[in-house]
Amino acid sequence: MAETLFDLAIIGAGVTGSSIAYQLSAYDTKVVVLEKMEDISFGVTKANSGIIHAGFHHKPDSLKAHLEIQGNLMYDELKQTLDFPFKRVGILVAAFNYEEMKMVEKLYHQGVENNVPRIEIVSRERILDLEPKLSQDVVGGLYAPTGGIIEPYRFVFALMESALKNGVELRRNFMVSQCKQKDGVFTILSADNQAVRARRVVNAAGLYSDEVSRIFKAEEFQIIPRKGEEYLLERNASGFPRHVIFPVPVKNSKGVLVIPTVEGTMMIGPTAEEIDDKEDFSTTRDNLERVFTLAMKMVPMISKKEIITSFAGLRPAMKGNDFLIKISDKTPHFIQAAAIQSPGLTAAPAIGLYVLDLLKQDGMELVKKIDHDPKLEKKPMIREFDFSDADKLISDDRRYGNIVCRCENVSEAEIIEAIKNGHHTLDGIKFYTRAGMGRCQGGFCAYKIIKILMRETGKSAYQLTKRGGNSFLLSHQLGEGKVDTPS
């Protein structure tokens, strides 16, 4: 069979790859995104602090600082077009002594140099007025009103939906493992021997961008995972702040933060710990204690009793701590968008534009599509509906009246919408709809979602997974032949 020859293959469907795909979808080119996992956004992008940084943390001469501030400024327009949860709640840095105030001054000047809008140094009185839940021990701090919070996976789903709508293709479960280059064409092979041909390749493989670079015989570098543990607290948590609260940063880390999430839960974290294993997502008791101690120093009302879940994410860091975004010096037509550690989420929209430029420099012919239509229609969610309008919504589609997830108020219609958009795992549905993200963590709704998934996809119960691979949810069905769970 004559395979399509793509103009571009993007490896990795995290926020980096998806932002690049989104930018490219405005042009008349054939683009494919290759993702090794069962769903998109399942890599680093699903497990982070969800903050759109204001842009005062990094030195003005770094690529990071430049893309961070540019990325931040692009979010309002993106939200208009793509409708994902994002709010500019503002960022506070809280200082607890004179030395820390000195550091705040430094951050302020760095912010001014980076062109962070409306950044200010605040007195004790002003910071307590802005954030009454802060500890009385605070002495002052920094305020950056343009900082924001986001649901990263929902942003990526939206980017990809828009890209797909405009002709980009997506292959899930495609783990890039080999490559041949001949006559200016890459033949990219997956672990299970599927092939995709493309003229150019972008490496946006996150934690594995070093390995992908090696597969393409491009730059040699090493990704050193830096683990961050985060703890989620329930809705209406007693310590829920108005702003994102940072401590004064220490080397290599912005410290443990107190974060209001866009959807009303609350998060504290992350830790920062260099590790060897790129698949180690475990959390520890010691770090739980540490995170709470640090967070409670800033906001004493935070309570451990309100934890609903925890998780860990790995920052794909590289020596030198900057992003690696460039046209490869070694492999022609291979573009690196690698080592995108923090603030990768913030920078992603700008990385998309930056890579677009690199592709132009590399000679890619980019002509705007005349019929490009990036806008996504707002999808109804029962929890966002005004009660007086809900009757109409439900009479149009009864399934909006069936509340499947009671903690987060998610209806059957929303679950089905997720499934229709290709999210066929319990976690995929959770990230898309929030079902299972609340206080009971799926205790009440998992079985309901399992049944809807079976009905909508025709799969049997024991084929369903939490997040692809061998993460099977159930062993077998009563009365059916037993099917082995993985050992």
Added chain:
Amino acid sequence: MIEKKYHSIVIGGGAAGLSAAYEISKSGFSVALIEREESLGGILMQCIHNGFGLQEYKEELTGPEYAERAIAKMAGSGVEIITSTTVSDLIDENGTKTAHCYSAVHGALKLGADTIVLAMGCRERNRGNIGTAGTRPAGIFTAGSAQRLINIEGFIPGKRVVIIGSGDIGLIMARRMTWVGAKVLAVVEILPYASGLTRNITQCLNDFNIPLYTSHIVSRIYGHDRVEKVDITPLVDGAPQDEDTFSIECDTILLSVGLIPENELSCKIGVEINQDTKGPYVHSNYMTNVKGVFACGNVLHVHDIVDFVTEEARRCAVNVVDYLRRKILPTEFRIQPGANVIYLVPNHYVPGEEINLYLRTFIVKNNAQLIVETSDKVVLEKKLLHVRPSEMIKVRIGEKDLARLSADEFKDLKVSIV
């Protein structure tokens, strides 16, 4: 949009809601019973084991059988039953309460009432709530959700099982998992004693040779895709003995680590929550701090025996009826937890009127003494053969006992267990 008015709306069609709705309507008041699921019965429907109804019906029934009896009474009772309908918001405007509901069958409903009975039951504490370290693979279930998966849906969660917590649901699931062919490798309990009923330890663990590790914790969970292993660490005086940690290979973890009353909806109408029960504070008549809003069953405090739920709901209903007739709350005094008492319900009493108290204690003790007293007089002393935290204690303080107090001696009561 459907809009209707009732004397009373009962939210939740489990044992509590069924009993309350029936009793209120018996007195001639209009009642709507709202249940989110397609059928009534609540948590009972998944408890297919025996042991329900010994007090109410003087016979041993399964959960569904117990529920059936309560549901059968509804026919011809005049209660309007609205199933497949979730109450999502409660609003109080000048004494009239409005429930906003969503339903795939009825659309959006706006139901008004003079009184509301909260009977929403409880949810299970989960892994995040107990902060177990390790990875987050598939194969971790709360015991109640596993019970639902097996008993109602017919799905088997896994084959090699470790159960965290020795509450009754965990114990019952140990036996249930064994019956469906799984191997239960351990029940791990942080306390020095099992928290479930003694009969369940015998019938669900000992009879199947399932090891119970008391004073142990699951200290870490392993597995990338699906659960692969747990570490178990013994405790001495509450401190983990890391060097004595051992591992068990398993593919499934069930958590039976406590229940929490579901009061998010109650809070929307301003109901004040007691942090010891996680349920509302209630007056002697089961009314919360919000006038006309009552609570009973697991939403008020977690019960271990359904018969007490039915009984409590009935008593609550009698008071709802009384309130509907008179709309006044008599003068009352507080009842406060004294020595070794975790909590008690209700939190108030009316001078001279019989008090039916439910309480839990912090201590494990044989031949304990229950003392009810004011600051200067003992009202009641009672011997209790055996007390422990997991078994709810029920005491009746009769009019005779209260007669020990003369009219001017009524004041706040304190209840202790020593």
